[in-house]
Amino acid sequence: MTILATRLDTGGDEYADHRAVMLEKLDALAVEHAKALAGGGPRYVDRHRARGKLTARERIELLVDQDSPFLELSPLAAWGSDHPVGASLVTGIGVIEGTECVITANDPTVRGGSSNPWTLRKALRANEIALHNRLPLVNLVESGGADLPSQKEIFIPGGALFRDLTRLSAAGIPTIAVVFGNSTAGGAYVPGMSDHTVLVRERAKVFLGGPPLVKMATGEEADEERLGGADMHARTSGLADHVAEDEPDACRIARRIVHRLHWRREGPRPDIAAAPPKYDEEELLGIVPGDLRVPFDPREVIARLVDGSDFDEFKPLYGPSLATGWATLHGYPVGILANAQGVLFSAESQKAAQFIQLANQRDIPLVFLHNTTGYMVGESYEQGGIIKHGAMMINAVSNSRVPHLSVLMGASYGAGHYGMCGRAYEPRFLFAWPSAKSAVMGPQQLAGVLSIVARQSAAAKGTPYDEDADAAIRAMVEQQIEAESLPAFLSGRLYDDGVIDPRDTRTVLGMCLSAVHSGPVEGARGYGVFRM
Structure with a gap:
């Protein structure tokens, strides 16, 4: 030894x-x-619960095996940005019926679970982990789709989400979508491209265009249930594989789906x-x-x-x-x-x-x-x-x-x-x-390098060097690099997994x-x- x-x-x-x-x-x-x-804060959490709904983490808790660990990933995503910390999405690795799975859950208390640029990066990272490690992927869906003011940063790269679902399936890695509420516009393709789908009765709404868009585009009058309700998708469109009576039932069905995968890991x-x-x-x-x-x-x-x-x-x-x-x-x-x-x-x-x-x-x-x-x-x-x-x-x-x-x-x-x-x-x-801390170099070294370069430039031009300005610039640079080297800053940009x-x-x-x-x-x- x-x-x-x-x-x-x-x-x-x-x-x-x-x-x-x-x-x-x-x-x-x-x-x-x-x-x-905290999600969207007490006001929006209370409103969500008043509608008889569970929070994203409560849904995960029902889904995973009792008393099993859940490794949350990228919880500080979007830190330091204009968007809420966490990026309105919970991701991580949890054990379902003895099988390790990557789990993602939209947080509908934050702007209705809509996706901002950091949500997209976080979701793509979760997909990457599922693919590289051969872990089944379970998406707990309730999202209003893209955060429209951010659409220019979401629309083009956002197609990778759907690409990933098809590639996971093609690689033999199961994908499961459990829809608790809205899954609209591009978000409708999450259940549409998953291997297994569960929709909650009278709650799930899966459609490319809601009633206002349909009215504007075609003049047709339609309600949400006929357009994208769980019963319609189970009986008519065939999108729903299972209809759950409520959210706990949806998690129960999802657990049974994972059980029936009989997933065999390749290592010990x-x-x-x-x-x-x-x-x-x-x-x-x-x-x-x-x-x-x-x-x-x-x-x-x-x-x-x-x-x-x-x-x-x-x-x-x-x-x-x-x-x-x-x-x-x-x-x-x-x-x-x-x-x-x-x-x-x-x-x-x-x-x-x-x-x-x-x-x-x-x-x-x-x-x-x-x-x-x-x-x-x-x-x-x-x-x-x-x-x-x-x-x-x-x-x-x-x-x-x-x-x-x-x-x-x-x-x-x-x-x-x-x-x-x-x-x-x-x-x-x-x-x-x-x-x-992580950066090109330490704050003092970086500020010192810039100072030396500036001194050399002044000497080459034959101009006097402003020592007071140099000290102020060095202090400012050191402060900036120190702030940009810290774990929360780097984690907010998904340069780590937590x-x-x-x-x-x-x-x-x-x-x-x-x-x-x-x-x-x-x-x-x-x-x-x-x-x-």
Whole structure:
């Protein structure tokens, strides 16, 4: 056994300071999450319930197995935009009749569940997760369609929603639509293109054009039931496979549909007998410093995530700024890459490339734990080949085919973000801690670079340099980059799948590993050209 030892002094002032900062960030995060949970606010939630309807999360709770976990994804979508936090859509992974499914639910308390540009991005991300991990997709539908003032940002890319439903079905991945209320205009194609449909009697309304549009277009007088009611679609159009008496009945029918899928996952389930870490997950709160320029040992994190804190480190003496090694997590074999001192040098890059290739040979998923300021710069490092060695690592990540899971713990700057499998490199899942920051570079460095360029420009022109203006611009740039580096800002733009409490990391990674093993886990057998 190779049990990781810990040097974390949980009784020391440093640990207490780190923990206090993390708890403060978690409190601020809870305030933002509460905005998503509130939906359209008390007035609209009360009005919704007065109509005898359940909220989006109440519908999900009825749908999933009792006391089973639900991994909500992108809860901060649209944060910092003109649209409500959460983007009027709840998405996540839940267990229905023992089968892991991707679940989406329109929130009709927010502008009638209409879709804004962030709703679309969030829905497309959910579809992507279902496709890549071979998870059945269940859509709980109640939407007025596109948010018309935003139509220019929705109409063209929005067609991908319907494309995805057909591609999922063609790939043999079941799609289920449960319609609780309006599903109009383009939204009518969600049940229209799903494998299985459930409509709630006297509540579901599925039509391309409602009575006013029909009147304007054709002069015909028609009511909503005759145009798109559940009974009409069950008896006449054939769109409805099942008619539910009410919302609980609709969830019951949807559960029976999933049961009758007899879905067979391609990989194992989590090992319920897997040994927990030797160290308390609570201690994860005190590891990351409030100042990310201060390094920390990622092995302290690994020791509180993996089964039995058992970690076989690969090349521990070579490229020590990147810890790599093998472990299991909830019984699943994983390869872990974790930044130690922040900077990636040539040795770290080469070690990472070899390690990623080994994981692909063995069909072992990779977990990336980010705390990097990027690849090292400077004359000796450029001459030593940092570009080609960094490119080697990025090549390995780009062409790796085993599932990747990324967690941003601290800094994730520059090309280091790419080499550690940032969002553009399509990790199956990517989460951030409240302590994380990500940008081209740190705020002080970026502001300093702009200042140097401005000074050089002034010198070249022979004009005096305004030091007061320089100080003001630097302060403004630092403030801007700091704000744009924060987890809520990045999560609001769906650059991650959620900001999580560090104490939940083992559980979240376990659920993600279980999800990826619903489909095949196979590594790449060939790579592009590595520049040696």
